[in-house]
Amino acid sequence: MSKGLNMVNIKFAIASLSLVFGSILPVAHAQQGPQKGLPVVELGAGMHLIHAEVARTEEQRAIGLMNRKEMPANAGMLFVFEQAGVQCFWMKNTLIPLSIAFVGDDGSIVNIDEMQALSEASHCSAKPVRYVLEMNQGWFSKRALKAGTKLRGGPWPK
Template sequence: MLKSAALSVLILLICPACAAQPSTEAGQMTEQEARQAFSLAAVNIGKRSFIVQLADSAQKRAQGLMFQKTANPGMLLLYKQPDFISLWMRNTTMPLDVAFIGPDWTILHIEQLQPLDETSISSNGKVIAALEMPQGWFAAKQIKPGDKVKLITN
């Protein structure tokens, strides 16, 4: 009797974890599932305005652009407090540029990230956000370190 009760409790604990797993057989999310986790936010850099996916929780930042097939519209990883951060490209198949954004909302530096590269790329200082865009996007828009970023919230 005690064994069957323990087994029942164990099953109840395991089942919610199974339900939270991605729906594909390989254990990976579909692109639609990956995108559904994120709300959209408006960002201004200089006179340019654009919409990005917003990763504003630890879970969303950890997921990032994994399992998405395109970096468009981009993603803003937003932190509650300025801190040193490191990023990698696990399960991310497109090349990215990332702008590390300091506590004063100025771009500190921009780094290139290569598909599926699990090498850690770290911020040069404490940051409040990191903006991930398709590789070459910042250069094409002539956005550089020192430029001011503004998150538009409702």
């Protein structure tokens, strides 16, 4: 009887593992290409408009702009976190160089950094923030936008 129970347990374990790996593999496969289908919000920075995809879930934030070969000039990605914290980003599997703006709860840019494609260097907010905006590299500096600039149209109070 004990052999029968062990065999049942082994078969159950194998079936469970196949269910688990079966559900993980499609997600891993989906991460090989760019993330699609995220909602888009229109933001304002001075007289400039931004069309930012919004990454709200942990999975969306983890994938971010990975595996994209290009991004339109005024497009970006807004990362939204549940609570403020020191947010750190890297560029592993990100093919295009980006500028990153860490944004406070009121929509003001806290700090901006430049990130190189495929780099594992960390880029962190100068203080706890809930929002992070990634744009093509140089986007903020070309428009003379810097720390203290207030963004419009996002999830922060108007």
